[in-house]
Amino acid sequence: MLYKSIYKVILLVLIMVPLLSFDKYSEFDTKAAFIEKISRYIGWPEIKGLEKKNRIKIGVLGKSRIITSLNNYFIKAKIKDKRVSIVEISNFDEIEEMDIIFISEDLGDDLEKVINRCIKYGVLVFSDIKGYSIKGVHINFFNDNSRLNLEVNLKSIRKSNFYIDSKLLSIAKVVE
Numbered sequence: 001m002l003y004k005s006i007y008k009v010i011l012l013v014l015i016m017v018p019l020l021s022f023d024k025y026s027e028f029d030t031k032a033a034f035i036e037k038i039s040r041y042i043g044w045p046e047i048k049g050l051e052k053k054n055r056i057k058i059g060v061l062g063k064s065r066i067i068t069s070l071n072n073y074f075i076k077a078k079i080k081d082k083r084v085s086i087v088e089i090s091n092f093d094e095i096e097e098m099d100i101i102f103i104s105e106d107l108g109d110d111l112e113k114v115i116n117r118c119i120k121y122g123v124l125v126f127s128d129i130k131g132y133s134i135k136g137v138h139i140n141f142f143n144d145n146s147r148l149n150l151e152v153n154l155k156s157i158r159k160s161n162f163y164i165d166s167k168l169l170s171i172a173k174v175v176e
Contacts, residue, residue, distance in 0.1 A: 028069035030148055031141055035070070035100065035126060038139060038150070039079045043163030048122035050099065056082045059089040059098035061114065062105030070102075096121040103127040103137065111135055119160045133175045138162065151175050 035058070044050040056079045060067050067088060074084040079100075087098070092110070095101060095117045106129055107114060115136040118125050125138045133140035133151035138160065140151040150172040157164050 026065070026069065027143075027148065028064070028066040029073065031066060031102075031126075031128065032069040032073035033077075034141065034148065034150075035102070036073065036077050036079060038168065039100070039124075041165035041168035042124060043165075044099070044124070045122040045161035047161070048099065050080065053099075054082060056080065056084045056099045057087055057097060058084060059087045059094060059101045061089045061095075061101055061103045061107070064102070064104030066102060066104060092117060095123055098123050100124045100126065103129060103132065105129075115156070119156075122160065122162075124160075124162060125156075139172075149173065 050056075058070060058074075060070070067086060070084075070086045074086060078084060087094070089095065089098070089101065092114060095114065099122075101114075101118065101123055103111075103114065103125065104127070111132070112135075115125065117123070125136075126141070127133075127137045127139075128141040129137075130142065133153045136153060136156045138153055138157050140153075142149050142151060152164065152169060152172040152174050153176065154164070154169070154174050155176040
């Protein structure tokens, strides 16, 4: 039991250490770094064929300053030892080409359509819109006492055939 507690602390430190200077960086810079760190604990469904790709594509749905942060962060950083391209998604048909999307604006009734498309094509979904985790977004960022936290929709992760490491679940708020 003691080892399990120590392990959780070590995992949290590994994810958070590069982000401890939250005041130095914008919230968007922190989210960009989180996306890279979180992806280490995610296994994509076989349908995506990620192991055969030489590049990971992150699409941003909606206008957001996170695009600049993602572009700056992924100049050097990689996901699963692959270079990363950042794309602003202008229509839902582009989703199938992505490996990750970040939803940065309220989609209203279109959210269900986007989630279903992501499930079909093995796309991991991040957002920071309040309440989106319970609507099917895989990983949602939220602020709690000026601290960035994660919500993980385990039901949606499983439905999409993603694998999520229990170490990540141990530091996230799990919703279903």
